[in-house]
Amino acid sequence: MQFQENVSLKEYSNYKIGGPARYFFAPKTVDELTEAVKKARVEKLKIFILGGGTNLIINDAGFEGLVIKPEIGGLRREGNLILAGAGVLMADLLNFAIENSLSGFEWAGGLPGTVGGAVRGNAGAFGGETKDNIKEVVSLDIRDAEPNLTKRNREACQFGYRNSVFKINDGHEIVLEAEFELTPGDSAEIKKLIDEKIKYRQDRQPLEYPNIGSIFKNVDVHKASAEVVEACKAVIKTDPFPVIPTAHLINEAGLKNQQIGQAMVSPKHPNFIINLGGATAEDVKALIKVVKSTVKEKFGVDLEEEVIYV
Numbered sequence: 001m002q003f004q005e006n007v008s009l010k011e012y013s014n015y016k017i018g019g020p021a022r023y024f025f026a027p028k029t030v031d032e033l034t035e036a037v038k039k040a041r042v043e044k045l046k047i048f049i050l051g052g053g054t055n056l057i058i059n060d061a062g063f064e065g066l067v068i069k070p071e072i073g074g075l076r077r078e079g080n081l082i083l084a085g086a087g088v089l090m091a092d093l094l095n096f097a098i099e100n101s102l103s104g105f106e107w108a109g110g111l112p113g114t115v116g117g118a119v120r121g122n123a124g125a126f127g128g129e130t131k132d133n134i135k136e137v138v139s140l141d142i143r144d145a146e147p148n149l150t151k152r153n154r155e156a157c158q159f160g161y162r163n164s165v166f167k168i169n170d171g172h173e174i175v176l177e178a179e180f181e182l183t184p185g186d187s188a189e190i191k192k193l194i195d196e197k198i199k200y201r202q203d204r205q206p207l208e209y210p211n212i213g214s215i216f217k218n219v220d221v222h223k224a225s226a227e228v229v230e231a232c233k234a235v236i237k238t239d240p241f242p243v244i245p246t247a248h249l250i251n252e253a254g255l256k257n258q259q260i261g262q263a264m265v266s267p268k269h270p271n272f273i274i275n276l277g278g279a280t281a282e283d284v285k286a287l288i289k290v291v292k293s294t295v296k297e298k299f300g301v302d303l304e305e306e307v308i309y310v
Helices: 028-042 090-099 115-120 187-204 226-231 246-252 279-301
Strands: 005-006 020-025 047-049 065-066 075-078 081-085 134-141 150-152 173-181 243-244 263-265 273-275
Touching: 005 246, 028 065, 028 134, 065 263, 075 090, 081 090, 090 115, 115 173, 115 243, 243 246, 246 279, 273 279
Parallel strands: 020 065, 047 065
Antiparallel strands: 005 020, 075 081, 081 173, 134 150, 134 173, 263 273
16 A cells, blocks of 8 residues: 655645645445555554545645545435445535435535535535434544444434534544435435525625635534624524524624735635635634634624634
8 A cells, every 4th residue: 555645635625735645545345444544553654534625724734644535436226315435525425315306405405515514514505404304423533543434323323403423523533424214205306405605606606716614613503692692683694403503603803804925814704714715724713713812802703713723
C-alpha cells in the first residue's frame, strides 16, 4: 500500500483553502481503509478523515500526517430501507430516493457533502435532520491496534444538534455505512419538494463563491437573554427546536460585507464567510473572531462554530 505524498488539500476543500497533506490515501473498500489505519499507526502518523470538504477549514500549513478520504460507495434498496456508503454524495442519495419513490429526505435538497459527513455532524435544514431516518450506522473504531467494526442503532448514535457519538469520538471512529428507513411516496412530488429546497438555497446562499456552508450554529433561544429573544421574535424558527437565526444577529450587528484579506461576510447570507479568491485560512479565522466578538458585545450571545478546524 502506497500513500500519496504532499497532496494539496485545496483541491478537496469547498473553500479552496488549505495547505498540503504530508500523506494522502483514498480507500475504496473497508479492507483498504483498515490497512491504511494500521500502517499509519505503525508509522505513528496522525490521521484526519476527510469527507466532502464542506464545513471544514484546513489550515494554511496543511496536515502533518495522513489524510484519509474514504471513497466507500454503494447505494442499495431493501424494501423501504436505503443503505448508503459513507463516501456517497448526499446529492446522489437524494436522486436515489427519488428514483425509488422513497420519501423522508425532502428537507435535504441541496445539502452538500457526503453521507458520512452528514451522519457525523447530524446535518440538518428546514426542520429536518439526518438522524430522523437513521436506522443503523456501521463505523470503524480505530482506537485499538486492530480496528474493529461497530454497529449502532439510532439511539446509540447519541444524535444531538449538529452532533453525534462519531463527532464526540473525534478521530477515533470512521463512519462506513448508514441505513436509512424511509416511507413510500410519489416520485414526482418528492422531486418537486427537493427541487424547492435546492432553489431556496440557490436564491439565498452565496453558492457562486467558494464557501463551506453556515459558519455558526443557530442560537438556542434558551441561550439568549429575554430582551434579545423578544427583539428577534419575528425571525425565531424551529431547527429542530426554537432558535434565533445566527444570520439575523450577524446582520443586525452590521457585519455584512465585513472583509479581512479575501474572506468576506456574505451580503447574501451573513452566516456564510465566502472566499473572494485567494483567501487564506488565517483570513477566515480572523473574520470569525471579529464576528464572534461583535455579536457577543451587541447581543451577549456566544456564537458556536459549526465548522471543523484542521
